[in-house]
Amino acid sequence: MTLRESEDKRVVEVLAHLASSRHRITTARRHIVTALVGAGGHLTAEEVAAVVQAQDPSVHLATVYRTLEALERLGIVIHIHLGHGRAIYHLADSSHYHLYCQLCGSVQEIPQAELDNLFAVVANSYGFKPSLGHFAIIGTCGRCMERKGLNGLSSGGSSPESIA
Amino acid sequence: MTLRESEDKRVVEVLAHLASSRHRITTARRHIVTALVGAGGHLTAEEVAAVVQAQDPSVHLATVYRTLEALERLGIVIHIHLGHGRAIYHLADSSHYHLYCQLCGSVQEIPQAELDNLFAVVANSYGFKPSLGHFAIIGTCGRCMERKGLNGLSSGGSSPESIA
DNA sequence: ATGGGTGCAAAATTTTTGCATTACC
DNA sequence: GGTAATGCAAAAATTTTGCACCCAT
Numbered sequence: 001m002t003l004r005e006s007e008d009k010r011v012v013e014v015l016a017h018l019a020s021s022r023h024r025i026t027t028a029r030r031h032i033v034t035a036l037v038g039a040g041g042h043l044t045a046e047e048v049a050a051v052v053q054a055q056d057p058s059v060h061l062a063t064v065y066r067t068l069e070a071l072e073r074l075g076i077v078i079h080i081h082l083g084h085g086r087a088i089y090h091l092a093d094s095s096h097y098h099l100y101c102q103l104c105g106s107v108q109e110i111p112q113a114e115l116d117n118l119f120a121v122v123a124n125s126y127g128f129k130p131s132l133g134h135f136a137i138i139g140t141c142g143r144c145m146e147r148k149g150l151n152g153l154s155s156g157g158s159s160p161e162s163i164a
Numbered sequence: 165m166t167l168r169e170s171e172d173k174r175v176v177e178v179l180a181h182l183a184s185s186r187h188r189i190t191t192a193r194r195h196i197v198t199a200l201v202g203a204g205g206h207l208t209a210e211e212v213a214a215v216v217q218a219q220d221p222s223v224h225l226a227t228v229y230r231t232l233e234a235l236e237r238l239g240i241v242i243h244i245h246l247g248h249g250r251a252i253y254h255l256a257d258s259s260h261y262h263l264y265c266q267l268c269g270s271v272q273e274i275p276q277a278e279l280d281n282l283f284a285v286v287a288n289s290y291g292f293k294p295s296l297g298h299f300a301i302i303g304t305c306g307r308c309m310e311r312k313g314l315n316g317l318s319s320g321g322s323s324p325e326s327i328a
Numbered sequence: 329a330t331g332g333g334t335g336c337a338a339a340a341t342t343t344t345t346g347c348a349t350t351a352c353c
Numbered sequence: 354g355g356t357a358a359t360g361c362a363a364a365a366a367t368t369t370t371g372c373a374c375c376c377a378t
Contacts, residue, residue: 024332024377045368060335065368067333080302081245086367099292110290126274127306128263138244142291188352188357209343224360229343231358250342 010037010091014076021074028052028059032067036077042088042098042107101141108141174201174255178240185238192216192223196231200241206252206262206271265305272305 001009014033015025023029035051036043043051049064068089071077079087080098088098088107099108123129165173178197179189187193199215200207207215213228232253235241243251244262252262252271263272287293 019378022332026333026377028334058335062336062369063334069369099290099294101292108290108292126263126272127309128265128272128301128303129309130263130301130303137292137294139292139294145291145293183353186357190352190358192359222360226344226361227359233344234358 007034007037014071014091017074017076018070023070027056028063029067031055031059032064033071036071036089036091039090042090044086044088046086048089097137099141100138101144106141106143110137171198171201178235178255181238181240182234187234191220192227193231195219195223196228197235200235200253200255203254206254208250208252210250212253261301263305264302265308270305270307274301 011030011034014037015030018029018033019025031052032048035048039047039051045061045064045068048068049059049061052059052064068077068079072079072089075092077089078092079089081087097110099110100106101108175194175198178201179194182193182197183189195216196212199212203211203215209228209232210225212232213223213225216223216228232241232243236243236253239256241253242256243253245251261274263274264270265272
């Protein structure tokens with residue numbers, strides 16, 4: 001199966017999930033789901049809208065928000081809040097976490113398995129169930145650390161810029 | 165040393181840090197720092213403003229934002245983005261992470277030490293340096309899981325509400 | 329045909345900014 | 354006295370909502 005075919009299949013699956021939950025399949029929703037599946041990664045609502053509008057300019061940003069909200073209620077999509085105000089959306093089935101660089105805004109992915117013992121700790125000691133994927137680790141990426149001349153592997157706190 | 169005395173001491177320390185970084189000590193800033201230290205936990209900018217304005221109603225919300233921003237540049241304060249848009253602020257020296265319940269909005273703290281090996285993994289494998297404390301784990305707290313009748317300890321994905 | 333979905337525009341929310349004034353160092 | 358900081362109000366940025374119309378089922 002080519003990548004394209006597997007993406008198409010996923011789009012159909014998601015649309016079927018929508019339909020079976022008494023939601024209607026509209027052109028806007030088809031485009032939005034296709035954008036999410038095609039992106040593979042993370043998109044802001046505005047980025048989703050941009051991709052969709054390249055195909056069909058009539059789709060409104062408000063519709064994107066409403067569709068993302070509907071998909072999220074169904075557990076198909078997840079969003080996380082990163083830096084300043086804007087949230088990023090992605091499919092729930094890509095089980096990874098996000099390393100968000102607060103300096104350059106880049107998002108790196110880290111496979112869920114790497115952090116499995118984190119979840120064990122949190123779940124057992126705190127009775128708290130983390131949302132898979134709905135999770136961002138904020139910090140500084142390797143590139144930015146080099147750029148700033150920091151060593152980086154210390155686990156120390158934030159970098160004061162007192163005399164910036 | 166009583167709690168009150170130790171808080172006062174911390175306020176003085178923070179103000180000294182501000183002053184030594186060529187910032188001015190104003191009444192607004194004294195109130196804001198006192199509010200942050202006194203709260204011990206997490207406050208939104210608006211909550212900080214409310215505490216401050218109980219003492220001095222003339223302090224404007226914009227000043228709170230500007231002061232929090234200044235304190236953050238100095239590494240004294242950290243903010244994290246939780247649910248929808250609003251961020252919470254706290255002192256950087258309380259080394260803990262946040263378990264944010266997306267259902268009831270409660271925030272539980274988890275000591276940094278619990279997750280130290282997480283940081284080792286992230287730092288070593290990904291060259292990424294997480295910001296201590298600048299970190300929220302989003303999920304569902306024990307209380308809400310009982311309320312919803314979920315078992316909770318499965319590490320499974322998000323809870324679809326297809327037939328809500 | 330029925331009611332869920334859409335486009336549009338306006339409101340709501342949270343945070344930022346320009347500017348004249350105040351007050352800290 | 355010089356200038357950082359403030360208050361105010363207006364702008365920005367992101368997300369939500371009311372409403373009339375449209376279209377999937």
